[in-house]
Amino acid sequence: MDSTLACLAAWMPRQRWYAGKGRPPSLRLVGWWDLSAHDDANARIRTFLVADEAALPVVRYQVPVVMRPTEAVDAPEATWIGSPEPGVTFIDGPTDPAYARALLSLATGDRTATGPQMTATGHPAAHLEEEVRTAEVLSGEQSNTSIIHRAAHTPVICKVFRQLSPGLNPDIELATALAQAGSRHVPASYGWVEGRWNDGGGEATGSLAFVQEFLPDVEDAWRVALRAAARGDDFSEPAGRLGEATAEVHLLLADLFPTRENSSADREATAATWHRRLTIALAEVPAIAERAAGIEAVYRRAADAAWPRRQRIHGDYHLGQVLHHAERGWVLLDFEGEPLRPMRERIEPDLAIRDVAGMLRSFDYVAGSLRRDDPERSPDGVPAWAARARAAFVAGYGARSGVVLDQRDPVLTAMELDKAVYEAIYESRNRPTWVAIPLRAISRLLESTD
Incomplete structure (x- = not known):
């Protein structure tokens, strides 16, 4: 042996x-x-x-x-x-x-x-x-x-x-x-x-x-969205339907598995994760230092806001985790959660809004990757495409879930901001030329809270 x-x-x-x-x-x-x-x-x-x-x-x-x-x-x-x-x-x-x-x-x-x-x-x-x-x-x-x-x-x-x-x-x-x-x-x-x-x-x-x-001859949502953005095709309708599909899955998960209110320990643990990630980012991504006070203010506002009930969620949600089927529409894959998180954490109820934030960041990455690959592209066109897709996704999610939600919601903003901080750490370690994508997102999110 x-x-x-x-x-x-x-x-x-x-x-x-x-x-x-x-x-x-x-x-x-x-x-x-x-x-x-x-x-x-x-x-x-x-x-x-x-x-x-x-x-x-x-x-x-x-x-x-x-x-x-x-x-x-x-x-x-x-x-x-x-x-x-x-x-x-x-x-x-x-x-x-x-x-x-x-x-x-x-x-x-x-x-x-x-x-x-x-x-x-x-x-x-x-x-x-x-x-x-x-x-x-x-x-x-x-x-x-x-x-x-x-x-x-x-x-x-x-x-x-x-x-x-x-x-x-x-x-x-x-x-x-x-x-x-x-x-x-x-x-x-x-x-x-x-x-x-x-x-x-x-x-x-x-x-x-x-x-x-297995669904043959289908594409994932990342490729569908990237092609639409490259052509300048409005993605609002598909993004809205994706928001509806996401809400339908969340509603069904809430029916199938136990849900619960957030305890003080839940809030403290989530906030501690935000702050721990920001501390790492401040040490590894110098450009975040000038934004630190604004990020901390967003986290404080979220800590004092009303939080939705905790439930089972996808946990690692982005455009690459969704397929587009001609007859069934959007089909979600890979409910494993974040691969680097311990299994005991991945099976705990979480905030469904975390999945929403993950998808919003994914639309942002479509725009960022196109701007990076084609510097001659209009500086306003692709970000505007992403803004419309993000708004349509949130609207579709809210219409189907019954949750009154907009992109300025304090908890959603904090979740998306935390995701962008994580992305800045990841990109600085692995793809330094991509770090501008999450940094621009951090600036945009902070401007939206002013």
Whole structure:
């Protein structure tokens, strides 16, 4: 087993989903579970759960592999993990059709797979008809790996969670509840896989994979909005419908899950997050220093304002999390919440207005990215496009939710301002030439409160 861990430790840092960039992992085997490749005699399927103890806190990774005789391997070399056993090559599981088929069968069937210190149990959510499917890995994802199963009648997508946390993943919990309640604004849910393991501190359960309806030949809202803004097409009507769809999802979540009033501890914790983020920004983004007093004043006004009830929300809402379907309209994806937040925080009730703020910032980024890519563009045209889209989104949200809301609402302004402060930190660290986008937003938000 030491050779297997050494092989994984050499391969994992090159993967997009590995969180410890810039340092080698220190892996400890927690357990594994096996799947049967009934239709492929050359394949053995094993999923390892490893703990990276070089990270603080420790990160647990799910690493599925398909073990094949080296002389029989015909997979692209880019999918090879290595050969910890003589004559055997490990293939990255999601890229191998044997694993893709076996995992889909487990997730949508009422069965259990086992191994040392671990079990994996399928939880079907709806009947999935059997048909010929071809599998391919979706490119571009970071924290997870998704496998698209194309089919003539019911294509599906299976999300494999790479970093594991105890508890039911909110993407499974919320999306499945919304789908089973009849919402047209989420894909249908077909099943998930729950893992059970013992990591020395007692038994834990967590989500391993999730199967949903796949909507082919659709674009995400970011691309739709970006193309409209580049052409100068007014986006008010689509933005208004997106606001309505967002409100409908929030209303249904409030019916399906408990809500509660904000306690003094809730308010204090939210305000502390705002101030902690601002402190970091002041240290890393000098241009924010001259705006600090105004930002603090916005936060004080929000702290004294009326806050809506807390409920389950999307948690990481932006244009890239929404698809445009010709018949169903806007369809929301990825209810996991912010990937960097601990799972225990992501499942707590929050303010629905946080999702509204996230989408408003996303419209702003459409305008900012176009201005950055085309400096010759009129300096007023794209910001005006974004302003109309933002106003229409808020109007649509308010009309459907019944919540009297405008962009000058103290809590909404604080939420959007906090998001812009976070963006300024992120851009200064990763894309310094983009930092002007959140800085302009901070100035605009402060001017709107004068």
